[in-house]
Amino acid sequence: xxxxxxxxxxxxxxxxxxxxxxxxxxxxxxxxxxxxxxxxxxxxxxxxxxxxxxxxxxxxxxxxxxxxxxxxxxxxxxxxxxxxxxxxxxxxxxxxxxxxxxxxxxxxxxxxxxxxxxxxxxxxxxxxxxxxxxxxxxxxxxxxxxxxxxxxxxxxxxxx
Numbered sequence: 210x211x212x213x214x215x216x217x218x219x220x221x222x223x224x225x226x227x228x229x230x231x232x233x234x235x236x237x238x239x240x241x242x243x244x245x246x247x248x249x250x251x252x253x254x255x256x257x258x259x260x261x262x263x264x265x266x267x268x269x270x271x272x273x274x275x276x277x278x279x280x281x282x283x284x285x286x287x288x289x290x291x292x293x294x295x296x297x298x299x300x301x302x303x304x305x306x307x308x309x310x311x312x313x314x315x316x317x318x319x320x321x322x323x324x325x326x327x328x329x330x331x332x333x334x335x336x337x338x339x340x341x342x343x344x345x346x347x348x349x350x351x352x353x354x355x356x357x358x359x360x361x362x363x364x365x366x367x368x369x
Contacts, residue, residue, distance in 0.1 A: 218277075218292075220271065225357065230350070240343050288362055292361050292363060296359060304347055308335040338350070
C-alpha cells in the first residue's frame with residue numbers, strides 16, 4: 210500500500226465520480242450539481258463558485274483516498290471489492306449525515322427547514338439522501354461513490 214497509489218486512485222476515482230454525477234445531471238436523472246453546491250460555500254458568483262467547487266471536490270476526493278489508505282493499512286487489506294464497500298458507506302454518509310447535518314451548518318447560502326427563502330436567497334437544502342434534487346439522486350450518488358471506492362481500493366492494492 211502506498212500514498213502514490215492512493216493519490217492516483219483518488220484522482221481517477223474523483224474524476225469518474227464527478228463525471229458520473231455531471232452526466233446524471235445533464236441526462237435529467239438529478240438536479241444536483243455538486244461542484245456548484247460546494248463552490249457556493251465560498252463564493253456567491255455562480256461561475257466562480259462552480260470552478261472553485263470542482264477544485265474543492267478534487268481536493269476532498271484526494272483527502273478521502275488518503276483516509277481509505279489509512280483504513281486499509283489499519284486492517285491490513287485492500288482491494289477493488291473492499292474499496293467498493295467503502296464507497297457504498299462513503300456514499301451513504303455523504304447522502305445522510307454530510308448533506309443533511311454538516312453541510313447546512315457551514316454553508317452560508319443553504320436553506321434549512323428553519324429558514325425561508327423570503328429572508329435571503331438560499332440554495333435548496335438537499336434533504337435526506339439528497340432527495341430534494343430528484344428521486345434518482347440517491348441512486349446516482351451511491352453508484353458514483355461505489356465506483357470511486359472501487360477505483361481507490363484497486364489502485365491502492367495495485368501499488369502494494
